[in-house]
Amino acid sequence: MLKITDLHAGIEDKEILKGINLEVNAGEVHAIMGPNGSGKSTLSAVIAGKEEFEVTKGSVELNGEDLDEVSPEERAHKGVFLSFQYPVEIPGVSVTNFIKTAINESRKARGLEEMPANKMLKLIREKSELLDIDRRFLSRSLNEGFSGGEKKRNEIFQMAMLEPKLAILDETDSGLDIDALRIVANGVNKLKSKDNAVIVITHYQRLLEYIVPDFVHVLHNGKIVKSGGKELALELEEKGYDWLKNEAVV
Amino acid sequence: MAFESNVDIEHPVHDLRTEAMKNFELKGFPSKKEEAWKYTSLNSLQKIDFSIFPKEENALEYKEVKKYFLHEIDSYKIVFIDGIYSSYLSETTHDGVDICLMSSALTKPMYRPVIDVYFNKIASKDESLTTLNTAFSREGAYIYIPKNKMPKKPVEIIHFSTGNEASLLLQPRNLIIAEENAELQVIERHQSLTSNEVLTNSVTEIFAADNAIVDYYKIQNDAENASLIDNTYIDQKSKSAVSVHTFSFGGKLTRNNLNFYQNGQHVDSTMKGVTILGNKQHVDHHTLVHHIEPNCESHQDYKGIYGENATGVFNGKIIVDKIAQKTNAFQQNNNLLVSDKATINTKPQLEIFADDVKCSHGCTIGQLDEDALFYLQSRGIPKKEARALLMYAFANNVLASVRIPEVKARINKLIAKKLGVNLGFDL
Ligand SMILES: Nc1ncnc2c1ncn2[C@@H]1O[C@H](COP(=O)(O)OP(=O)(O)OP(=O)(O)O)[C@@H](O)[C@H]1O
Numbered sequence: 116m117l118k119i120t121d122l123h124a125g126i127e128d129k130e131i132l133k134g135i136n137l138e139v140n141a142g143e144v145h146a147i148m149g150p151n152g153s154g155k156s157t158l159s160a161v162i163a164g165k166e167e168f169e170v171t172k173g174s175v176e177l178n179g180e181d182l183d184e185v186s187p188e189e190r191a192h193k194g195v196f197l198s199f200q201y202p203v204e205i206p207g208v209s210v211t212n213f214i215k216t217a218i219n220e221s222r223k224a225r226g227l228e229e230m231p232a233n234k235m236l237k238l239i240r241e242k243s244e245l246l247d248i249d250r251r252f253l254s255r256s257l258n259e260g261f262s263g264g265e266k267k268r269n270e271i272f273q274m275a276m277l278e279p280k281l282a283i284l285d286e287t288d289s290g291l292d293i294d295a296l297r298i299v300a301n302g303v304n305k306l307k308s309k310d311n312a313v314i315v316i317t318h319y320q321r322l323l324e325y326i327v328p329d330f331v332h333v334l335h336n337g338k339i340v341k342s343g344g345k346e347l348a349l350e351l352e353e354k355g356y357d358w359l360k361n362e363a364v365v
Numbered sequence: 366m367a368f369e370s371n372v373d374i375e376h377p378v379h380d381l382r383t384e385a386m387k388n389f390e391l392k393g394f395p396s397k398k399e400e401a402w403k404y405t406s407l408n409s410l411q412k413i414d415f416s417i418f419p420k421e422e423n424a425l426e427y428k429e430v431k432k433y434f435l436h437e438i439d440s441y442k443i444v445f446i447d448g449i450y451s452s453y454l455s456e457t458t459h460d461g462v463d464i465c466l467m468s469s470a471l472t473k474p475m476y477r478p479v480i481d482v483y484f485n486k487i488a489s490k491d492e493s494l495t496t497l498n499t500a501f502s503r504e505g506a507y508i509y510i511p512k513n514k515m516p517k518k519p520v521e522i523i524h525f526s527t528g529n530e531a532s533l534l535l536q537p538r539n540l541i542i543a544e545e546n547a548e549l550q551v552i553e554r555h556q557s558l559t560s561n562e563v564l565t566n567s568v569t570e571i572f573a574a575d576n577a578i579v580d581y582y583k584i585q586n587d588a589e590n591a592s593l594i595d596n597t598y599i600d601q602k603s604k605s606a607v608s609v610h611t612f613s614f615g616g617k618l619t620r621n622n623l624n625f626y627q628n629g630q631h632v633d634s635t636m637k638g639v640t641i642l643g644n645k646q647h648v649d650h651h652t653l654v655h656h657i658e659p660n661c662e663s664h665q666d667y668k669g670i671y672g673e674n675a676t677g678v679f680n681g682k683i684i685v686d687k688i689a690q691k692t693n694a695f696q697q698n699n700n701l702l703v704s705d706k707a708t709i710n711t712k713p714q715l716e717i718f719a720d721d722v723k724c725s726h727g728c729t730i731g732q733l734d735e736d737a738l739f740y741l742q743s744r745g746i747p748k749k750e751a752r753a754l755l756m757y758a759f760a761n762n763v764l765a766s767v768r769i770p771e772v773k774a775r776i777n778k779l780i781a782k783k784l785g786v787n788l789g790f791d792l
């Protein structure tokens with residue numbers, strides 16, 4: 116599904132990603148871990164198509180198509196979804212209107228009719244219940260004044276509504292209390308299928324107990340320095356990153 | 366420009382006109398040297414040879430101009446075509462309230478007592494464009510709502526120009542009086558139907574007596590070569606509430622001189638505006654609220670979005686007299702510049718002589734937030750729509766105080782059209 120080959124990307128003169136190789140297939144869950152500033156959010160933004168970052172070398176392919184010239188909205192239409200580490204506050208646009216617009220724009224791009232209002236309402240009800248989101252919440256301005264945890268839960272609500280093929284969850288667990296973590300993880304698991312894939316970026320093993328990864332990668336200084344199975348996350352929790360930093364030099 | 370006089374000596378307001386003419390000749394057109402006109406030049410307009418009185422009367426079919434009316438609801442209508450009253454397109458009334466013509470109010474003896482008390486009483490005697498209007502205007506809307514009355518429906522004042530003159534100068538004059546406890550809603554619009562030059566120099570006087578409520582909506586979405594100088598003067602007595610919403614999307618040059626005088630206690634004055642401009646359009650909002658008595662409030666909230674080579678000005682003056690204690694005065698002006706070439710000059714001007722007042726003001730100038738744009742795009746909303754959505758959201762709270770739902774819907778549509786999108790929902 117996703118194939119990243121020798122990806123170099125940065126901003127202005129600063130190279131942040133320094134040769135990433137990663138392949139994610141349908142049905143798989145990949146976890147990316149790594150110290151602060153190693154480039155995890157940059158990698159997710161580049162996959163989602165943020166133009167601020169310049170790709171200087173290598174490629175990102177989705178189902179065999181090079182995404183280089185593809186706009187963020189077109190990537191979304193092709194099924195890419197990014198749950199933001201820091202969701203943006205958008206005063207004046209309600210959660211409901213936002214998600215309606217997002218869904219209908221995606222449908223339009225696929226040559227489908229707008230979703231009928233009653234179907235939309237039903238879907239909203241279903242998904243907000245799944246994530247235990249209060250209905251009143253949905254008429255508030257998008258992310259404005261939301262608590263950290265509420266923002267993250269709202270990201271996953273959007274994901275549930277949009278049903279992406281490739282979901283990237285950038286530190287969706289940070290800021291969530293223990294119950295919310297379980298609810299959100301449960302929501303993600305319900306959406307998982309053999310046809311879609313999830314990339315989970317996290318600092319903590321805890322989330323991976325709920326969303327069990329098939330592969331764990333460690334990103335350090337713009338490169339994947341180690342990959343392994345889910346037991347790698349446990350090892351990291353125990354030992355930290357220092358031993359890997361040394362390994363990378365060797 | 367040259368003005369030939371064509372005056373009726375017998376007219377009750379003849380003396381006012383003569384004096385106004387003298388004052389105008391003394392001052393002439395405002396120039397950029399004056400502080401209040403620093404950013405708005407009338408030079409290019411003064412070079413145009415405007416005709417003042419149209420040579421022939423023009424008729425319009427309702428279906429040609431229906432879209433400019435708020436046709437979704439029933440309304441009284443006072444309609445002018447090239448400055449001349451169109452009885453065919455209008456719907457006036459004398460049923461308990463007077464919603465009719467300025468020309469008849471000025472000439473018929475039965476209106477004389479009201480004219481003597483109100484006409485030209487709050488309008489400036491020395492501001493040059495106001496004096497020009499006083500000297501020359503012959504026509505406009507006259508609205509008189511007696512004590513405890515409220516017209517059955519809103520009033521639309523619409524000026525069409527047909528383009529049958531190469532360039533036309535219009536000087537409408539409106540007098541609006543809401544007596545004690547009366548209520549009134551007015552929608553005003555100027556619409557040129559061609560790309561010929563039109564300059565409108567309009568003066569409106571509004572008197573709100575004790576407890577009166579007046580909501581005034583100005584829809585400024587005129588054609589590319591239409592310019593408007595709007596001089597509005599509002600006199601408010603105790604516990605009255607007057608709001609003016611100004612929606613500026615069109616026209617070449619628009620200058621709004623909006624003046625509120627609070628001549629009573631517990632007065633509420635509201636000034637709101639949404640300005641969305643492109644091309645080389647220019648809009649200048651000059652507001653004044655003069656707090657003359659204690660315990661009053663004023664609320665100003667203007668949002669501006671400027672693209673291409675558009676230029677904007679916001680100058681908000683608040684005067685709080687020494688005796689006007691416990692005044693609450695709020696002023697907000699937020700602007701988005703969505704092109705490198707667009708400019709905005711924004712300036713609050715506070716003259717506060719009382720010590721026990723709450724006064725807050727803020728102006729911001731910013732660009733569209735790139736992170737917000739990416740966030741929307743990453744959810745599948747195309748860039749153009751995402752930009753429009755952010756701009757829409759930026760201006761949105763100004764619409765919250767619009768009390769006629771159909772006006773709100775209309776403005777929403779105009780905004781979407783101006784931004785070139787169809788968002789499929791109202792914010
Ligand atoms: N817009 C930007 N301008 C300049 N530098 C940037 C920008 N975005 C990211 N960086 C830099 O790139 C590096 C990687 O940042 P990134 O946000 O991808 O790290 P991260 O792995 O997600 O860290 P964290 O775990 O703290 O979220 C950091 O040094 C950061 O300062």
Ligand SMILES: [Mg+2]
Pocket residue numbers: 155156157200285286
């Ligand atoms: Mg990060």
